[in-house]
Amino acid sequence: MAEQPVESSMEKIVSLCKRRGFVFQSSEIYGGFNGFWDYGPYGIALKRAIERLWWNYMVESRNNVVGLDSTIICHPKTWKASGHVDRFGDIMCDCKVCKTRFRVDQMPDPATCTNCGSHDLTEPREFNLMMKTYVGPVFDEDHIAYLRAETCQPIFLDFHNIRIATRMQLPFGIAQVGKAFRNEITPRMFTFRSREFSQMEMEFFCADEGSMEWFEYWRDQRWNFYKLLNIDESKLRLAPHDKLAHYAKAAVDIEYQYPFGWGELEGIHHRGTWDMSQHQKFSEQPLEYLDQTTNTRFLPTVVETSVGLDRMTLAVLCNAYDEDRAPTQKEGMEDDVRIVLHFPASVAPVQVAFLPLSKKLNDNAQELQKKFIGRYRTELDVTGNIGKRYRRQDEIGTPFCVTFDFDSLEDNAVTVRERDTMKQDRVPVDGLKAYLDAKIFGE
Numbered sequence: 436m437a438e439q440p441v442e443s444s445m446e447k448i449v450s451l452c453k454r455r456g457f458v459f460q461s462s463e464i465y466g467g468f469n470g471f472w473d474y475g476p477y478g479i480a481l482k483r484a485i486e487r488l489w490w491n492y493m494v495e496s497r498n499n500v501v502g503l504d505s506t507i508i509c510h511p512k513t514w515k516a517s518g519h520v521d522r523f524g525d526i527m528c529d530c531k532v533c534k535t536r537f538r539v540d541q542m543p544d545p546a547t548c549t550n551c552g553s554h555d556l557t558e559p560r561e562f563n564l565m566m567k568t569y570v571g572p573v574f575d576e577d578h579i580a581y582l583r584a585e586t587c588q589p590i591f592l593d594f595h596n597i598r599i600a601t602r603m604q605l606p607f608g609i610a611q612v613g614k615a616f617r618n619e620i621t622p623r624m625f626t627f628r629s630r631e632f633s634q635m636e637m638e639f640f641c642a643d644e645g646s647m648e649w650f651e652y653w654r655d656q657r658w659n660f661y662k663l664l665n666i667d668e669s670k671l672r673l674a675p676h677d678k679l680a681h682y683a684k685a686a687v688d689i690e691y692q693y694p695f696g697w698g699e700l701e702g703i704h705h706r707g708t709w710d711m712s713q714h715q716k717f718s719e720q721p722l723e724y725l726d727q728t729t730n731t732r733f734l735p736t737v738v739e740t741s742v743g744l745d746r747m748t749l750a751v752l753c754n755a756y757d758e759d760r761a762p763t764q765k766e767g768m769e770d771d772v773r774i775v776l777h778f779p780a781s782v783a784p785v786q787v788a789f790l791p792l793s794k795k796l797n798d799n800a801q802e803l804q805k806k807f808i809g810r811y812r813t814e815l816d817v818t819g820n821i822g823k824r825y826r827r828q829d830e831i832g833t834p835f836c837v838t839f840d841f842d843s844l845e846d847n848a849v850t851v852r853e854r855d856t857m858k859q860d861r862v863p864v865d866g867l868k869a870y871l872d873a874k875i876f877g878e
């Protein structure tokens with residue numbers, strides 16, 4: 436992949452995302468709303484495909500993990516028990532000169548404003564990140580509720596309901612994908628730090644004995660997952676936490692080297708019995724598990740894998756972005772630049788585009804497309820000359836373009852153009868399914 440200057444490559448990705456309908460600023464006509472992003476047609480297709488891949492890998496392909504879709508707002512005591520209401524805050528300080536606000540743990544040592552270099556900073560202060568709302572008709576202290584700050588807490592609340600309903604025995608996991616909300620003080624780096632985002636979390640419940648082996652198992656499983664997304668391994672690293680929470684036995688992040696630097700993509704945490712014991716205390720309900728083989732009761736130990744879907748989607752976009760330069764033959768003309776997103780076919784928003792060579796062939800191309808709707812994510816692309824359409828499909832990362840031309844009427848064959856090699860194959864229509872299946876599912 437061609438090397439890109441750091442700043443500009445991020446700007447280029449942001450601009451491509453807007454131009455091609457991946458990600459827009461929320462409420463742009465009102466000037467935008469900091470920390471909130473909308474996914475356009477190609478963005479949501481990409482994000483859903485990544486989510487489906489995660490769900491398949493973590494839930495559907497295993498017998499020991501089941502799913503949950505809980506509410507975003509749950510009993511406010513949940514967040515008292517989890518510690519979010521009292522402690523979930525970043526320590527921040529402001530630069531008195533340029534007014535930029537920083538997280539103290541991300542400042543250089545000695546503390547200096549990374550924007551203007553000033554040492555004139557306010558005292559560090561704590562900011563709570565929970566988003567508050569009111570449930571019911573009265574807007575007072577007694578009716579305060581919170582939008583969940585992470586998707587995992589409701590998993591702990593539903594543990595026994597799920598265990599009883601599914602007859603699962605330890606060890607087993609519960610996974611959930613959904614929105615989380617944090618009133619981030621400094622949303623930044625595009626979707627990397629947003630105020631509304633999606634998480635994909637799995638809590639694995641087990642006995643304390645053997646739990647470190649489960650931690651290592653899930654760390655390795657999660658690392659291997661990124662191979663399915665073709666993420667460049669040199670841009671991934673494991674970062675064990677230096678400081679552990681008092682209840683935690685081990686914690687490691689998977690970081691990705693975004694164009695703006697290394698950033699946390701995913702966390703794998705050994706959380707001990709902390710969560711279950713807190714909810715037991717605050718709910719005053721017995722939350723122990725009865726091990727029928729040994730007839731002992733204990734609180735399950737939890738190993739968690741937690742990743743942001745938006746951060747993963749951004750990593751996939753950054754990893755896929757590339758520019759090919761073909762020198763032009765004409766003197767004084769700039770090089771011809773082809774922007775291309777090298778998505779793996781499994782997550783590409785459009786997997787196969789159907790391109791009639793001429794308007795007169797629109798119906799034929801559409802008829803052909805119909806045979807593949809439901810099998811692949813497809814698009815009928817009819818506007819502009821064929822070269823422009825190929826470029827457009829490259830920019831949205833479509834791995835295969837199928838062109839229906841006048842010869843197709845005679846030879847019942849089409850031209851399949853591959854995004855990465857730009858090679859073109861003449862394929863009989865009758866063999867097109869087998870040809871594309873092998874390329875798309877056989878990866």
Ligand code: ATP
Nearest residue numbers: 619627628629632699700701702741742743745746
């Ligand atoms: P950070 O240190 O970057 O704030 P965190 O340690 O608070 O992250 P966790 O609470 O462990 O993050 O959340 C799990 C995952 O959720 C993170 O690894 C990240 O992918 C995602 N995530 C957390 N905060 C945000 C956010 N503001 N915007 C987008 N994704 C987020």
